[in-house]
Amino acid sequence: MRTIFNTCKMGLLPIYVLLAILTASFTLVSCNKDDELEIQNNFPFEVKVMPVPKDIKKGQTVEIRMTIQRTGNYSNTQYFLRYFQFDGQGKLQYYDEPPYQPNDLYFLMAEQFRLYYTSTSAVSQSxxxxxxxxxxxxxxxSFEFNSND
Structure with a gap:
């Protein structure tokens, strides 16, 4: 009787090994990268601008109120500003900070802010x-101001 029992045990061993291999392979296949929790930190945004005058005189300063509106909130997002003037001459600055240099990148401290543009020429400016x-x-x-001299 012992030999029959030992023979039955030996006959089941390959089946147990096969079941163990199949179980391990299903477990490994189900643990792929698609099941990982993704944290979204890249949110598009819009920029809202309050209306500004159409005309400007040489030496006149125009206030430009801007608000960055996020579609989501990720606390480590930083915002930057750069500008390029292609018609006329003037200076753009953040509050009372020194004027911006064209095409340089500047860090924005807040999502709601005011810029000040001062005309330094008697022609239309863009x-x-x-x-x-x-x-x-x-x-x-884009901003365009007609000369009002």
Whole structure:
């Protein structure tokens, strides 16, 4: 009787090994990267601008109120500003900070802020302001002022 029992045990051994291999393979297949929890930190944004005058005189300063509106909230997002003036001459600055240099990148301290543009020429003026975030999202805002001299 012992030999029959030992023979039955030996006959079941390959089945147990096969079951163990199948169980391990199903477990490993179900643990792929698609099941990992993803934390989204890249949120697009919009830039809202309050209306500004259409006309400007040489030496006149125009206030430009801007608000960055996020579609989501990731606390480590940073925002930057750069501008490029392609018609006329003037200076753009953040509150009472020194004027921005064209095409240089500046860190924005807040998501709601005011820029001040001062005309230094008697011709029409045009410039673009680019707002970008630390994830490569970018928005372009164009401004045009007619000469009022």
């Amino acid at each position: 410039f673009d302001v680019w707002i970008s975030d630390s994830f490569g999202n970018e928005k372009q805002i």
